[in-house]
Amino acid sequence: MPLRAARLAVDNAMKNTVTLSPELEQAADNLIQNLLASEAFLTYQQALVAMNSDTDARGLLELLSTLQAGLRHKQNANNVTQTDVEELRSIQQQVQANPAIMAYAQSQQEAVNFLREVNQEISQLLGADFAALAKQSTC
Amino acid sequence: MNHIELNELDIASPTVVRAAARDFAAALADTPQFKAFESAYAELNKDTAARQALSAYQEKSKSLRAVLMLNAVSETDRAELERLKAEYVTRPTVQAYAAAEAELTALCQQTAGMISQAIGLNYAASCGASCCG
Numbered sequence: 161m162p163l164r165a166a167r168l169a170v171d172n173a174m175k176n177t178v179t180l181s182p183e184l185e186q187a188a189d190n191l192i193q194n195l196l197a198s199e200a201f202l203t204y205q206q207a208l209v210a211m212n213s214d215t216d217a218r219g220l221l222e223l224l225s226t227l228q229a230g231l232r233h234k235q236n237a238n239n240v241t242q243t244d245v246e247e248l249r250s251i252q253q254q255v256q257a258n259p260a261i262m263a264y265a266q267s268q269q270e271a272v273n274f275l276r277e278v279n280q281e282i283s284q285l286l287g288a289d290f291a292a293l294a295k296q297s298t299c
Numbered sequence: 300m301n302h303i304e305l306n307e308l309d310i311a312s313p314t315v316v317r318a319a320a321r322d323f324a325a326a327l328a329d330t331p332q333f334k335a336f337e338s339a340y341a342e343l344n345k346d347t348a349a350r351q352a353l354s355a356y357q358e359k360s361k362s363l364r365a366v367l368m369l370n371a372v373s374e375t376d377r378a379e380l381e382r383l384k385a386e387y388v389t390r391p392t393v394q395a396y397a398a399a400e401a402e403l404t405a406l407c408q409q410t411a412g413m414i415s416q417a418i419g420l421n422y423a424a425s426c427g428a429s430c431c432g
Contacts, residue, residue: 187326192417194319197311279426285324291426294411
């Protein structure tokens, strides 16, 4: 399919909001409800709630984010020390040892895997990759 | 961590979810945008001159790849490359295909956006479609 080739002709992608037909809207809503009721997504939602209610997990993720941002600034200034790197590694290890965070990460991966299977089902019937058509071109 | 057992009766089996996915695909395939896209694609495939124009552009572009990377293309080569590109993109079948594709893309983005918002995961990114691919 000459998708890439024809994109030569479309430099500005359409950004307008499209009105969906009632049939398509209903089918999309039905798919959403079924996805949300699937084991993969129920587990993912439970793991998210559990992680968000775990003070240790939240604290570790906030600390990791702060350290990563600080390290990026220091890298830009060419000012990273061995202590900075060791501190980051230590927090990364604590994150990887936190059961709530790891359960969330694992469940998210399983939800993503299931979503890919669903996309394959859609794409097979369409004869075109639905996810590729749906991607936002930002570069 | 509080672990709540999932009630099997409330779970949609993979078979049921896949059936919903097929229904969604069928509804999408039934839209005017998808039908227009298929039709434009078929017309483009029939357009031999468009295929030749594309091939000529790609060959020229390939032959200039190294100098293009160095931004050292001569004016003559650049003009030739632009001419070949214009020859392709101004073909009515190419323009019709590009317009149909843009319409379909907008529709797919809209529906995938709905799904992403509801499930809490970016549909296109999760399914491996990078923004630069």
